[in-house]
Amino acid sequence: xxxxxxxxxxxxxxxxxxxxxxxxxxxxxxxxx
Amino acid sequence: xxxxxxxxxxxxxxxxxxxxxxxxxxxxxxxxxxxxxxxxxxxxxxxxxxxxxxxxxxxxxxxxxxxxxxxxxxxxxxxxxxxxxxxxxxxxxxxxxxxxxxxxxxxxxxxxxxxxxxxxxxxxxxxxxxxxxxxxxxxxxxxxxx
Numbered sequence: 001x002x003x004x005x006x007x008x009x010x011x012x013x014x015x016x017x018x019x020x021x022x023x024x025x026x027x028x029x030x031x032x033x
Numbered sequence: 034x035x036x037x038x039x040x041x042x043x044x045x046x047x048x049x050x051x052x053x054x055x056x057x058x059x060x061x062x063x064x065x066x067x068x069x070x071x072x073x074x075x076x077x078x079x080x081x082x083x084x085x086x087x088x089x090x091x092x093x094x095x096x097x098x099x100x101x102x103x104x105x106x107x108x109x110x111x112x113x114x115x116x117x118x119x120x121x122x123x124x125x126x127x128x129x130x131x132x133x134x135x136x137x138x139x140x141x142x143x144x145x146x147x148x149x150x151x152x153x154x155x156x157x158x159x160x161x162x163x164x165x166x167x168x169x170x171x172x173x174x175x176x177x178x179x
Contacts, residue, residue: 012115021100
Protein backbone atom coordinates (compact mmCIF):
# COMPACT_ATOMS: atom_id res chain seq x y z
CA UNK A 1 0.00 0.00 0.00
CA UNK A 2 2.77 2.41 0.88
CA UNK A 3 4.46 1.66 -2.40
CA UNK A 4 1.27 2.36 -4.32
CA UNK A 5 0.67 5.60 -2.40
CA UNK A 6 4.21 6.80 -2.92
CA UNK A 7 4.08 5.98 -6.61
CA UNK A 8 0.72 7.56 -7.38
CA UNK A 9 -0.01 10.08 -4.58
CA UNK A 10 -3.61 8.93 -4.88
CA UNK A 11 -5.83 6.88 -2.56
CA UNK A 12 -5.60 3.15 -3.16
CA UNK A 13 -8.48 1.88 -5.34
CA UNK A 14 -11.02 -0.28 -3.57
CA UNK A 15 -10.20 -3.28 -5.76
CA UNK A 16 -6.55 -3.02 -4.72
CA UNK A 17 -7.55 -3.00 -1.05
CA UNK A 18 -9.70 -6.09 -1.61
CA UNK A 19 -6.81 -7.76 -3.42
CA UNK A 20 -4.43 -7.06 -0.53
CA UNK A 21 -6.87 -8.36 2.07
CA UNK A 22 -8.20 -11.39 0.17
CA UNK A 23 -5.07 -12.52 -1.65
CA UNK A 24 -2.39 -11.63 0.90
CA UNK A 25 -3.68 -10.93 4.40
CA UNK A 26 -6.46 -13.46 4.86
CA UNK A 27 -4.44 -16.44 3.55
CA UNK A 28 -1.66 -15.54 5.98
CA UNK A 29 -4.13 -15.37 8.86
CA UNK A 30 -5.70 -18.68 7.82
CA UNK A 31 -2.29 -20.33 7.63
CA UNK A 32 -1.34 -19.08 11.07
CA UNK A 33 -4.48 -20.43 12.75
CA UNK B 34 1.81 25.08 16.10
CA UNK B 35 5.15 25.09 14.37
CA UNK B 36 5.00 21.38 13.69
CA UNK B 37 1.68 21.81 11.88
CA UNK B 38 3.30 24.22 9.44
CA UNK B 39 6.03 21.88 8.32
CA UNK B 40 4.11 19.13 6.47
CA UNK B 41 2.23 21.46 4.13
CA UNK B 42 5.30 23.56 3.62
CA UNK B 43 7.56 20.65 2.82
CA UNK B 44 4.98 19.31 0.39
CA UNK B 45 5.46 22.31 -1.81
CA UNK B 46 9.16 22.90 -1.27
CA UNK B 47 11.93 20.38 -1.71
CA UNK B 48 13.48 19.59 1.64
CA UNK B 49 16.88 20.86 0.61
CA UNK B 50 15.41 24.36 0.44
CA UNK B 51 13.61 24.00 3.76
CA UNK B 52 15.43 26.16 6.26
CA UNK B 53 14.81 26.98 9.89
CA UNK B 54 14.42 30.59 8.78
CA UNK B 55 11.68 29.73 6.30
CA UNK B 56 9.83 27.65 8.88
CA UNK B 57 10.14 30.45 11.44
CA UNK B 58 8.81 33.00 9.00
CA UNK B 59 5.86 30.82 8.08
CA UNK B 60 5.09 30.07 11.75
CA UNK B 61 5.54 33.75 12.61
CA UNK B 62 8.15 33.06 15.26
CA UNK B 63 11.86 33.50 15.74
CA UNK B 64 14.62 31.18 14.62
CA UNK B 65 15.96 31.04 18.17
CA UNK B 66 12.63 29.64 19.34
CA UNK B 67 12.90 26.84 16.81
CA UNK B 68 16.49 26.02 17.67
CA UNK B 69 15.64 25.90 21.36
CA UNK B 70 13.22 23.06 20.76
CA UNK B 71 14.74 21.47 17.65
CA UNK B 72 18.55 21.78 17.64
CA UNK B 73 18.72 20.40 14.09
CA UNK B 74 16.43 20.62 11.08
CA UNK B 75 16.18 16.83 11.06
CA UNK B 76 14.68 16.94 14.57
CA UNK B 77 12.05 19.38 13.36
CA UNK B 78 11.16 17.24 10.35
CA UNK B 79 10.95 14.06 12.44
CA UNK B 80 8.75 15.83 14.98
CA UNK B 81 6.53 17.12 12.18
CA UNK B 82 6.13 13.56 10.89
CA UNK B 83 5.18 12.38 14.38
CA UNK B 84 2.77 15.27 14.78
CA UNK B 85 1.02 14.50 11.51
CA UNK B 86 0.64 10.84 12.41
CA UNK B 87 -0.75 11.75 15.83
CA UNK B 88 -3.23 14.31 14.49
CA UNK B 89 -4.39 12.17 11.56
CA UNK B 90 -5.18 8.85 13.21
CA UNK B 91 -6.32 5.92 11.13
CA UNK B 92 -9.80 4.82 12.07
CA UNK B 93 -9.97 1.24 13.31
CA UNK B 94 -13.58 0.20 12.79
CA UNK B 95 -15.37 -2.79 14.24
CA UNK B 96 -17.30 -4.26 11.33
CA UNK B 97 -17.85 -7.64 12.94
CA UNK B 98 -15.26 -9.56 10.96
CA UNK B 99 -11.50 -9.46 10.62
CA UNK B 100 -11.78 -9.18 6.84
CA UNK B 101 -14.22 -6.30 7.12
CA UNK B 102 -12.06 -4.57 9.72
CA UNK B 103 -8.99 -4.82 7.51
CA UNK B 104 -10.77 -3.54 4.42
CA UNK B 105 -12.23 -0.61 6.34
CA UNK B 106 -8.93 0.15 8.08
CA UNK B 107 -6.85 0.04 4.88
CA UNK B 108 -9.39 2.20 3.07
CA UNK B 109 -9.26 4.69 5.92
CA UNK B 110 -5.46 4.57 5.96
CA UNK B 111 -5.39 5.21 2.23
CA UNK B 112 -7.65 8.25 2.35
CA UNK B 113 -6.16 9.76 5.53
CA UNK B 114 -2.50 9.28 4.71
CA UNK B 115 -2.33 9.79 0.94
CA UNK B 116 -1.49 13.49 1.17
CA UNK B 117 1.19 12.62 3.69
CA UNK B 118 2.77 10.23 1.18
CA UNK B 119 3.62 13.18 -1.03
CA UNK B 120 5.24 14.99 1.88
CA UNK B 121 7.20 11.96 2.95
CA UNK B 122 8.51 11.28 -0.51
CA UNK B 123 9.68 14.89 -0.74
CA UNK B 124 11.48 14.98 2.58
CA UNK B 125 12.63 11.41 2.93
CA UNK B 126 15.74 11.28 0.79
CA UNK B 127 17.11 14.48 2.24
CA UNK B 128 16.26 13.44 5.76
CA UNK B 129 18.01 10.10 5.39
CA UNK B 130 21.08 11.67 3.85
CA UNK B 131 21.53 14.37 6.47
CA UNK B 132 20.45 12.43 9.55
CA UNK B 133 22.22 9.18 8.75
CA UNK B 134 19.09 7.27 9.76
CA UNK B 135 17.76 4.29 7.86
CA UNK B 136 14.11 4.20 6.72
CA UNK B 137 13.39 1.68 9.48
CA UNK B 138 14.90 4.00 12.09
CA UNK B 139 12.77 6.90 10.88
CA UNK B 140 9.68 4.72 11.05
CA UNK B 141 10.62 3.56 14.54
CA UNK B 142 11.27 7.06 15.80
CA UNK B 143 7.98 8.37 14.42
CA UNK B 144 5.84 5.44 15.50
CA UNK B 145 3.07 5.85 18.08
CA UNK B 146 5.11 3.74 20.49
CA UNK B 147 8.03 6.12 20.25
CA UNK B 148 5.79 9.12 20.78
CA UNK B 149 3.38 7.85 23.40
CA UNK B 150 5.21 5.02 25.10
CA UNK B 151 5.20 1.24 24.95
CA UNK B 152 1.53 0.91 25.91
CA UNK B 153 0.37 2.38 22.63
CA UNK B 154 -0.85 -0.16 20.09
CA UNK B 155 -0.62 -0.08 16.33
CA UNK B 156 -3.69 0.52 14.24
CA UNK B 157 -4.25 -3.12 13.35
CA UNK B 158 -3.80 -4.59 16.81
CA UNK B 159 -7.33 -3.96 18.17
CA UNK B 160 -8.90 -5.69 15.20
CA UNK B 161 -6.50 -8.61 15.37
CA UNK B 162 -7.08 -8.94 19.10
CA UNK B 163 -10.84 -8.97 18.61
CA UNK B 164 -10.44 -11.62 15.96
CA UNK B 165 -8.35 -13.94 18.08
CA UNK B 166 -10.52 -13.49 21.16
CA UNK B 167 -13.68 -14.64 19.39
CA UNK B 168 -13.98 -18.00 17.71
CA UNK B 169 -17.16 -17.20 15.80
CA UNK B 170 -18.44 -14.11 14.00
CA UNK B 171 -19.35 -11.55 16.63
CA UNK B 172 -22.49 -10.48 14.85
CA UNK B 173 -24.03 -13.82 15.81
CA UNK B 174 -23.09 -13.51 19.47
CA UNK B 175 -25.88 -11.81 21.45
CA UNK B 176 -23.81 -11.76 24.64
CA UNK B 177 -21.22 -9.37 23.23
CA UNK B 178 -21.17 -6.23 25.36
CA UNK B 179 -19.21 -3.82 23.13
